[in-house]
Every structure is written in C-alpha cells, then in structure tokens.
Amino acid sequence: MGSIFQIILQRLVLGILTLLIVSVVIFVAVNALPGDFAQAILGQGATEEAVAQIRADLGLDQNYFMRYFSWLANVLTGNLGISFAQMNFASNMGGDQLVGVVEQIAPRFKATMFLAGVTAMFAVPISITLGVLAALYRNSIFDRAVNITTLSSISSPEFFLAYILILVLAVLNPIFPSLSNVYEGMALGEKLNRTMLPALTLTLVVTAHMMRMTRAAIINLLASPYIEMARLKGIKPMRVIVRHALPNALAPIINVIALNLAYLITGVVVVEVVFVYPGIGQLFVDSVKIRDIPVVQACCLIFAAAYILLNLMADILSILSNPRLRHPK
Amino acid sequence: MTEQLLKIRGLKIEGKSDEVWIPIVNGIDLDLKKGEVLGLIGESGAGKSTVGLAAMGFTRDGCRISGGSVDFDGVDLVTASAAVKRNMLGKRIAYVAQSAAASFNPAHRLIDQHTEAPTQHKLRVKAESELDGMELYRRLRLPDPDYIGFRYPHQVSGGQLQRAMTAMAMSCRPDFIIFDEPTTALDVTTQIEVLAAIRDIVEQLDTAAIYITHDLAVVAQMADRIKVLLRGDEVEEAETRAMLSAPREDYTKSLWAVRSFQRPAKPAISAGATPIVSLKNVSAAYGKSPVLFDVAFDIHAGRTVAVVGESGSGKSTTARCITGLLPPSQGYIEFNGEVLPLDYRKRSKDQLRQVQMIYQMADTALNPRSSIGDIIGRPVQFYSGLTGSAKRKRVEELLAQIELEPGQYIDRLPSELSGGQKQRIGIARALAAEPQFVICDEVTSALDQLVAEGILKLLSQLQDDLGLSYMFITHDLATVRAISDDVVVMKDGRVVEQGLKAEMFQPPHHPYTDLLLSSVPEMDPDWLTNLLNGRGVDNIGDAAVGKM
Numbered sequence: 001m002g003s004i005f006q007i008i009l010q011r012l013v014l015g016i017l018t019l020l021i022v023s024v025v026i027f028v029a030v031n032a033l034p035g036d037f038a039q040a041i042l043g044q045g046a047t048e049e050a051v052a053q054i055r056a057d058l059g060l061d062q063n064y065f066m067r068y069f070s071w072l073a074n075v076l077t078g079n080l081g082i083s084f085a086q087m088n089f090a091s092n093m094g095g096d097q098l099v100g101v102v103e104q105i106a107p108r109f110k111a112t113m114f115l116a117g118v119t120a121m122f123a124v125p126i127s128i129t130l131g132v133l134a135a136l137y138r139n140s141i142f143d144r145a146v147n148i149t150t151l152s153s154i155s156s157p158e159f160f161l162a163y164i165l166i167l168v169l170a171v172l173n174p175i176f177p178s179l180s181n182v183y184e185g186m187a188l189g190e191k192l193n194r195t196m197l198p199a200l201t202l203t204l205v206v207t208a209h210m211m212r213m214t215r216a217a218i219i220n221l222l223a224s225p226y227i228e229m230a231r232l233k234g235i236k237p238m239r240v241i242v243r244h245a246l247p248n249a250l251a252p253i254i255n256v257i258a259l260n261l262a263y264l265i266t267g268v269v270v271v272e273v274v275f276v277y278p279g280i281g282q283l284f285v286d287s288v289k290i291r292d293i294p295v296v297q298a299c300c301l302i303f304a305a306a307y308i309l310l311n312l313m314a315d316i317l318s319i320l321s322n323p324r325l326r327h328p329k
Numbered sequence: 330m331t332e333q334l335l336k337i338r339g340l341k342i343e344g345k346s347d348e349v350w351i352p353i354v355n356g357i358d359l360d361l362k363k364g365e366v367l368g369l370i371g372e373s374g375a376g377k378s379t380v381g382l383a384a385m386g387f388t389r390d391g392c393r394i395s396g397g398s399v400d401f402d403g404v405d406l407v408t409a410s411a412a413v414k415r416n417m418l419g420k421r422i423a424y425v426a427q428s429a430a431a432s433f434n435p436a437h438r439l440i441d442q443h444t445e446a447p448t449q450h451k452l453r454v455k456a457e458s459e460l461d462g463m464e465l466y467r468r469l470r471l472p473d474p475d476y477i478g479f480r481y482p483h484q485v486s487g488g489q490l491q492r493a494m495t496a497m498a499m500s501c502r503p504d505f506i507i508f509d510e511p512t513t514a515l516d517v518t519t520q521i522e523v524l525a526a527i528r529d530i531v532e533q534l535d536t537a538a539i540y541i542t543h544d545l546a547v548v549a550q551m552a553d554r555i556k557v558l559l560r561g562d563e564v565e566e567a568e569t570r571a572m573l574s575a576p577r578e579d580y581t582k583s584l585w586a587v588r589s590f591q592r593p594a595k596p597a598i599s600a601g602a603t604p605i606v607s608l609k610n611v612s613a614a615y616g617k618s619p620v621l622f623d624v625a626f627d628i629h630a631g632r633t634v635a636v637v638g639e640s641g642s643g644k645s646t647t648a649r650c651i652t653g654l655l656p657p658s659q660g661y662i663e664f665n666g667e668v669l670p671l672d673y674r675k676r677s678k679d680q681l682r683q684v685q686m687i688y689q690m691a692d693t694a695l696n697p698r699s700s701i702g703d704i705i706g707r708p709v710q711f712y713s714g715l716t717g718s719a720k721r722k723r724v725e726e727l728l729a730q731i732e733l734e735p736g737q738y739i740d741r742l743p744s745e746l747s748g749g750q751k752q753r754i755g756i757a758r759a760l761a762a763e764p765q766f767v768i769c770d771e772v773t774s775a776l777d778q779l780v781a782e783g784i785l786k787l788l789s790q791l792q793d794d795l796g797l798s799y800m801f802i803t804h805d806l807a808t809v810r811a812i813s814d815d816v817v818v819m820k821d822g823r824v825v826e827q828g829l830k831a832e833m834f835q836p837p838h839h840p841y842t843d844l845l846l847s848s849v850p851e852m853d854p855d856w857l858t859n860l861l862n863g864r865g866v867d868n869i870g871d872a873a874v875g876k877m
Contacts, residue, residue, distance in 0.1 A: 223390065225431040232387060233446045233497075234418035247436035323436055323481045 004325055008316050015312045019305060023075070026300040027068050030293055036060055037084045037291040058084055071297065078102070080301075081294035083287075101298045105280065107184050109302065112279040114182070116264035118195050119202040124257055127207045131214025131253075136241050138219060150208035162201045162274040169197060180275040198275045202268060206260040213256040217249035224248075251318035258314035265310075266303040334402060334505055334537050335361040335384060341396035342379050342388065342561075353379055354561040356397065363504065364535040368552030368569070370542060370584075372777040373748075375558040377541045381507045384539060385422050386414045402504070419446035423498035425527075427510040429490035433482035440478030443497045452501055465496035468533070469526045488519035492526050499530060505537045512547060516639035516804060517848040524550055524850075525861055543777065545584060546850035549573055550857040557581050569854050583779065585852075590782050592789045594830045595814045598629045603666045605630045605766055605798045606651065606684075611660035613650050620646050621657070621822045628766065628815075633792065633799040635813035635830070637806065637845065643822040644802045648768045651800070652684055664766075682712050685759035689771035691751035695743040701728070701754055702739040708761040727757040730794075731787060749780035753787065760791070770802045785812050806849045810834065818842050 038054040039046065055061045074081055080101040130150070134143045153161060170178035176196045186194075218241060221227060230244040231237075269281035280299060287295035319325050337359040343350040354376040361367055369377050382388060386399055386406025399406040401422065406414060418424075423446075426432035434442060443465075444458035453461065459478070466474035469492040482490060491511055498506050508527065512520040528551060531538055540551045548555055548569075555572045557564040557580070565578050576582050604627035613621040621643050628634045636644045649655035651662055653673030662669045664683060670676050688694035695704055705724045709715055715723055725735035731753040743751055752772060759767050769788065773781035789812060791797060801813060809816060809830070816833040818826040818841065826839040838846065850856060 225426055225428060226434040228389070229424070229426060229432040230434070230445075232382075232385060232418055232424040233449075234415045234420060235445065235449055236415065239449070244434050244436075248434070324483050327481050327484060 003328060004319060007319055007325075011312055011315050015308045018308055019301075022304040022308075023072060023301060024068070026297055026304065027064075027071065030296050030300070031064065033288075033291060035291060037293065040289075040291045041085075058087065075301065080105070080298040083295050084292045085290060085295075101294050104295065105283065105298055105302070108278060108280040108283050110184070111182060111277065112265060112268070112281070114191070115195055115198055115202070115268070115277060115279060116261065118192065118199040119206070119264055120261055122199060123203040123206050123210065123260070126203065127210035128214050128253070130207070131211045132218065132241055132246065134211065134215040135218035135222075135245070136237055138215070143215075146211065150211055153204040154208035158201060158205055158270045159274050161204050162197070162271055165197050165201055166274075169200075178275070180277040182278065195277075198268075198271050198277050201271050201274075202264060206263065210253070210256050210260055214249070214253050217252045218245045221245045221248055247321070250321040254317045254321065255311075255314045258310040262307045262310045265306040332363045333360065334363050334365075335359065336400040337380075337384065337397065338400070339397035340380065340383055340394070340399065342376070342383055343393055343395045344379075345391045345393075350393070350395070352395075352561060353392065354383070357558075357561075357563055359384070359556065361505070361537050361539065364537055365554070366531060366538045366540055366552045368540045368542065368548035368555040369558065370545060370548050370555060371558035371564075372543060372779065374560065376561040377543075377558055378509050380558070381509050381539055381541045382424075384507060385418060385424060387418075416450070419503075420450045420452065420501045421504050423501070423503040423506045425491075425494050425498045425506060425508045425511050428514050429494040429511075430482065430487055430514075432494060433490060435482055438479055438481055439485065439493050439497075443478060443493070443500050446497070447500050450501060458500065462496060462500065465499055465530075466493065468530055469493075469496050470522065471496075486519075488515055488523055491515065491523045495523075495527055495530065499534065499536070502534060503536065505539075506531070508538055508540045508551075510542050513542065513544070517806070517850075518639065518844055520547075520850070521848050521857070521860070524857060527551070528857070544850065546852050546856070549852050549854045550850060557584070573852055573854065590785060590811050592633075592785075592812050595632060597829055598632070602629060604628055604663075605665055606800070607663040608647070608651070609660050609663065611647070611650050611657045611662065613646055613655055613657045615646075615655075619658075619822070621650065623660070624650075624819075624822070624824055625660075626817050626824060626827050628798050628800055630765070630798055631792065631796050632814040633801055633812055634815045634817060635801045635803060635809040636817045636819060637803060637809055638819035639804060639845075641821075642819040644804075644819055645770055646822070647819070648686065648770055648800065648802060651768065652686060678712065682762045683765050684768070685762050685764040685766070686768045686770065687752075687755045687759050687772050689774055691748065691755045691775075692743075694755055695751060695758075697743055700740050700742060701746075704743070704754060705757050705761050708758055712762045723761075727760055730760065730791065731757045733757075747780075748776055749783060752776065752784055756784075756787065756791070760795070764797070766798045766800070768800045768802070771804070772801075773808055774803070774805065781808075782811075788812065806846065818845070 036055070037058065038051045038060065042050055042054070052061075059067065071081065082100050083104055086099055086104075130146050134146050137143050166178045169175050177194050178197065180194045180198050182191050182194050222245060227240060227244055230240045235244070267281070268279060269285055271277070272279040272281045280302070283295065284299040286292075287299065337357060340354060340357045340359070341352065342354040344353045345351075357376075357380055359367070359380070369381065371377050379388070379392065383394060384399060384401075384406075386401075386409060388394060394407050397407065401417065404413065404417070406417070409417075433439065440459055440462050443462040444453075444455050447453040447458040447461075448455050452458075462478055463475050466477060471477050471489055471492055477485065477489070477493070485493065495511070511527065512523050515523060524547065530536075540548060542548050552569050554566060555569050556566040557572075557578070559580055564580050565572075565576070567577075572581070573585075576585055606628040608625050608627075611621060611624045612619065624643070624647055626634070636647065638644050646655065650657045653669070653671060653676055656671035661671065664680065669680060673681065699707075702721065702724050705727055706720050709720050709723050709727075713723070721739075724739060728735040728738055733750060733753055738746075738750075743754065746754065755772070772788075773784050776784065785808065788799065792799065799812075801808070803809060813830050816826075816828065816830050817824055818833075818839065820841050826833070826842050833842065834846070836843070847860065853859075
C-alpha cells in the first residue's frame, strides 16, 4: 500500500505545482487583455487625468512583478482582493461597505456546484447504464438509437436544447419553471425544482461523451481471453459485461467523467444565461467585459483548480481501480 | 466406459476474411466416450482450437459453423439456443485456455472466479464452492491451497495459475473438459507439474477431455487416442501407442521426424584464440532490481553458443547488455579483444554494424507499413551508403540469400507473408549490416516445427557461407541439440554451467541442467509416469527448482 500513497502524494505535489504555473499564465493572460478597467469604466470621452487617477487608486500603475506577487501572497492567505467595480463605486459614492471578491463569488460558486452536482447525479448513472446496455446490445437497433440520440444532443447548440426543453416542459406542459433564479436560503425542494431544466439541458450535453466512452472501453475488452473464458463458463451476457468487463474498463471511463464534471463547473455560461441561473459563469463573463481583474483572476483560478482537482481525483481513482497497484505482489 | 458422450459429424467452420467466408474446417468427425482423453494435434492454422471451441458449440467472432452437428449427450450444440448452451457451458462442459494469465480476470480474486460457475448455475452456494475450490487446489498440488485462492491473478505464478484454471474448470465437475494448449506458454520444468496435475485429476474424476497441442511428446503423455489435423482436415486418428509406433500418413511421419535436424558440432576451440565476443563478469539491473550477476562467457568466431534457461533467467537481458541497449552496471564486453563502450549511443558505426539481432516475434519486429525492400534497404543504406539501383541490387542479393525469390517479395508488405517468411526477412535485415556476430533471440519459438526447422537450416547454411557467429537464446533444448556448438545454462541471472554441447548432453551435469534436460517431454507415452516415479511426486517442477 505504501507505493499507492507515494503515487498519490506525488500527484498532489504535481497538482499544486501546476496550479502555481497556471496562476502565472492567468495573470499574464488577464493583463494582456486590451484596455483596462479605467478605460472600460470611463468610456471613450475620459480625460487622461481621470484614467490615471483610477489607475493609481487600483494599483494598476505598479509593475507586473509587484502586482503578481502581491496578488499571489494575498491568494495564499485566502484573500482574493476586492472587485474594482466595488472599489470604484465606494470611492465615488462614499460608504465603506466593501464586499470582497470571496464574498462576491461564494454564493455564485455554490450555485454552480449545486447545478453541476444535480446534473452529475443524473448524467453519470444514465451514461454508464446506457453505455453498458449499448455495449451489451452492440450494433442492434437500441445501440444505434442511443448513439444517434446522444450524438444529436451533443451536436446541437446548448441554447437550442434549452429552448426546446423550456417549450416542452415549461410552456406546453408546465412541469418545471423556465426561470431558475435560485438564491441562498431557498428550500431544497424548491431549489431542485427550479434547477431541473438547466440540469436536464446539461445532462443532454454531457451524456454522449461519457456514454460512448463507456461503450467503447467495454467493447475494447470483449475480445480479451478472460471475457471469452467468462462466456465459456456459461455466464449470462449482462453479468459478463458488468462483472468481467466493466471493472477493467474503469480507468478511461473515470477520466472522461472527470473531464465532463470539470466542464459542468467551468463551461456552462450559455445555459446560465438562458435560465437566468446565478452561477459563476455569468459573473465571469461580466467581469471580463469591464476588465475587473481581481474577479476574473479569481474565477480563472477556481476553474483551473477545479480541472486540476478533478483530474487528480480521476488519476487516483484509476490507480485504485487497478488491482495490480491495490494488491502488490 | 463405453458410453458415447460427444459425437461430432461433418463439422464445417468458416471464417470471415475481407468480407468473404472462407472454410477453416472442412467436415470433421469426432467421437469421445465418457472418461476418455483425445489428443488433437497439428500445426498452427490446422483448426485445432476452432474445433475444440466448436465442441462447446462456441465460435470466436468472425467465425461460424456452416455445417454438421455437435451432439453432446443428446443435444445438438449447433442448433441449440443460446440459453440451452449457456446452461451446459461451465456446468457440463468446461474449458482450459492456453494462457491462464490472460484468461483469469485481473480484477477478481481466483476463488471468486472459481465459485462463479457453480453459484451462477445454482449447483452450490458460495461458501460450499469455496471449500471445494480449496480441496481442488490441494489435489492439484498448489502451495497454500487454503489461501492461494484469495490472491489476485497477478500475484500467482504462471504454472500455478494454469493449475488454478484447471481447478476452475473442475468446479462444477463437468463431464468433459477442453484443454487448449494449457502448457505451451510454460517453462519445461513447470510444464511437468501441470501435466502431472491435469492427468491425475482427469483420471480421479473420470472426466472426458480433448487435449489440444502442437507438441507431440506432450500429447503422448496425456491422450488415449490421437487425432492429427492439417488445414482443417483430418489426417488420421489412432490409439496413442499405435500412432506413435506406426503412423500411417506421410504428413504424420514428417511431424514425427521434425526433431531429426542436427548440425554436426564443431570441435573444441584451440586454447589462446581470441573470442569474437567475450563477456567479462557482466552484472546489470532494471532500475534498482538486479537481474544479472557476474555473467561471463566467450563466443568464438564461426561458432554457435546456445544460451539456455527458463523465462526470467536473464537470457534476453544478456543480449541487451551485449548490444548496449542496457548498459551493464558492472563488467564489460570485449569484441575481438577490444572493449566495447557500454552504451550503444557511444559505439561507432562499425561497432554497431558488427552486432545484429533477430527477434522472436517477427510480426512486431517488422514495420507493418514498410515494404520488404524498405525494411532491408534501410540498414543497407545506413551501413554501406548504397542508394538507388545499387541498394536495390544488394537487397535482391540478400533476399536470394534467405531463399526468397527477390522479384516476388521485394515490394510486398510484411502482412502478406507467412510467419516463417517474416522471420527470414528479420534474418535478411540483420545480414544487411554485414555483421560478424548475430544474436538470435528465441527466433524459432513462435513458429511451427516444420517451419522452425527450415529457419534453423538456413541459419546454419548462412553460418557456413559467411562465417557468422551466433548467440542463440532459447528455452527449447531440441533447438539447442540441433544447432549449437557450445552451451551456456542460465538460472536467476547467473551462469550455472557452460561447455561444449557434446559435454552438456552427457552426464554428469549441474543438478539444474539435469532437471532441465530430464523435463523435456519425450515421445514415449510412459515417459511422464516413469519420470514422476523416479522423482517422487513432491519433487517436480517448482518444488524441484526451489531445492537447487
């Protein structure tokens, strides 16, 4: 078992190192955006002095190294800074009720995680079940139907799927609300009810990928001698797939699931906009528009961390799914 | 004893190739009585395994039974429904595959795989079936029979896995088992214990069996009757002793005669001659695990040194050290009296040219997308700088040397060639460098005996024509007998004995050499019985090796 902990520790250290490198990339990329907050907020008619004044207020006149390291130092202590928009508002309007980026992002992030979680609870079991069944009845009508349906849903634009679901499930048959404006403190049942349509839309988007990988990973193994052996033992086809093929196909499936979960956390802006869902994606896009650097950087960092963490977990689970590593000689 | 169990009539099987169904088995009849063992032999492509699987009503993907009947105890398995067949498989008919390592599911413990058939067929509950598994493990003489089942397949050695698989086949006490080359992938010393274990348990439980193999000596030990197949047709069938003493058909006689090729051994080298290759106390390791210890032997010009040993004994690692692919951790290698740089990257082009290799799997050693002309032309151009028509001429010469018609083969792809022809291309590629010394790593192990003999004859001819020296890595003592002048026996990364071939095959031996030699099956049907009586049941295979 010692070796497994060693591998996991190694991956963890690598993950942290990656995150550090990503933080540099984020910083450079965000600062390479044309224009800055001062120009964006003041518009075209701004005077040089006003722009310089705002820059000085926000610390934008300092050099890159200083700004990167002070940002990094703050991030490491859990302080993601204060939104430029907030600071600007406060300095103009008075009042010192400054809301930090952390407080600003936290409810949005929770909402995003809630949506991702609900979607995953539908999408993962559905894709694996469909994948197993498609592998079992490969090349049958059922297999083709599943493949065509999931492929068409992944090929259609997300907003199109969203509108169709709204049409069918909110307008023609008013089962779920078409607006998903959830807020903190809402009862769980109501929250679930309002999240259902975006969650279903996203389920349609991510299922194809996971289902097809499950099917392919299983079919890949069906020519293995141990599968032939299981068949020659008179084992039923369903059991051959679930007990003999699936455990050996887990590693690639886990990796695809991780990628899709990461997508659910980082890539769902369009769906959020359509359903007016208060997730992190919308905040991110708004902040990029006005060059609100602290918010953009914080969002990027969260997205990067989500990717790294999920891939790390996928790696570790893949390792654990391999009996050679779980039970060394 | 006379009750008919299996009756196959006019069995025809076709395989799909390029969207066309071509016949693989052309109408075979086969009878098996209760408790009887039938040996099925032939070369690769003879249809042995296909017939074996068809006897279970099973065909691999891309194959189909196109005619005939497989009557098992009154049920025709060709026309039976999948559910009826499933109810028979595992319960009344069981299968033991060639590679137990690949045929056990890596994700589950042995005992869980053992109990699956009895519990799924609702013959026994799991606990009962586990106890029965332990009993079978004990009867098959597996070490730690009460605990070995709780290990995963990768934690158990090849010979033990093969016995665990036999135990698994026995788990429902079937009437009939198909053994599909169960010992082909094993070392000779391990093979014996598996053979003995299989034979005993088949006898004890009065199970009928079809024993598929290409090794005549093995089938002689196991079968009551032998059926010979050739390209999907039956050649002949007879009682084992009758078949061995008086084969009727020419093909069978040729199979029997394969082991006759023997190159006369050269006399001992005069003292003081400089060896072409000399290993000076070479030790090597993969990462931190040492695999070679103080290996030292000489190879003299124009001679063949056979390096013999079981898998894991360090034969191929020695070859990797000589070629510089794995720099030794200690010791060095001399070539014609000069020290070779340890790492191949530090060797000069001429030093690289002098040492060439031929590999076991010609399939994987040839680039499937290059034509034969390119495969051989590349080293020609690299080492001799020839291009254009001069290069083509040289490639044609080389093809002629390996007895393949140049005009016919030069533009083909490896996939269009047979196994033996591919191996000849491997030889031509090595010769293209015009080496003095060639390492042959198990070059005949993947080939049928008749084809292998052709390769050995060719190598021997080339040695006479070109004055080559060979290091011949093999685990097959028949090959050693056929081609070598000197022999080096390796075990666990050490040289245990070395000398002239004539001396090696004469007693007294090092005890390990003795064990190796006595473990090679002979054509005498009483060989296994006599050997076991001589050695004692507890002193075979792993147990015997462990005592060295």
